[in-house]
Amino acid sequence: MVFAFGSKAWYMYGASGDAHRERMPNHALQWEAIRWSKSKGCATYDLWGVPDEDETALDAQYLNRSDGLWGVYRFKRGFGGRLVRYAGAFDRVYDPLWYRLFLLALRWRGDMVS
Numbered sequence: 235m236v237f238a239f240g241s242k243a244w245y246m247y248g249a250s251g252d253a254h255r256e257r258m259p260n261h262a263l264q265w266e267a268i269r270w271s272k273s274k275g276c277a278t279y280d281l282w283g284v285p286d287e288d289e290t291a292l293d294a295q296y297l298n299r300s301d302g303l304w305g306v307y308r309f310k311r312g313f314g315g316r317l318v319r320y321a322g323a324f325d326r327v328y329d330p331l332w333y334r335l336f337l338l339a340l341r342w343r344g345d346m347v348s
Contacts, residue, residue, distance in 0.1 A: 235247045238270075238271050238274045238276050241275060241278060242276055243267075243268075243276040243279045243280065244279075245267060245280065245281050248263075248264075260309065261312070268313075281313070284317065285299075285304055286322075289317060296308050
């Protein structure tokens with residue numbers, strides 16, 4: 235999913251499977267999304283999201299790590315560009331009980347470290 239507003243586009247969400255992965259269809263799709271954003275007048279394309287590490291660790295570990303966002307970072311890094319840090323994403327909790335259950339489910343699945 236790519237969104238454009240004004241002179242900026244954001245790649246927010248994507249997914250892939252293992253079928254024909256060797257043909258790198260996600261690279262072609264991402265390149266087409268970049269082309270689409272340029273056709274809408276966007277000067278910036280934000281790939282949105284990297285592991286929460288400093289740049290030295292990112293440079294040193296991106297080839298050896300596959301946990302968390304590391305595989306996604308390796309994919310994004312292949313497009314070049316520059317790393318820009320923003321304030322992190324935060325959850326707005328409307329129902330504390332359901333939120334706690336949600337966090338427990340994430341931990342149970344192994345999607346959260348803390």
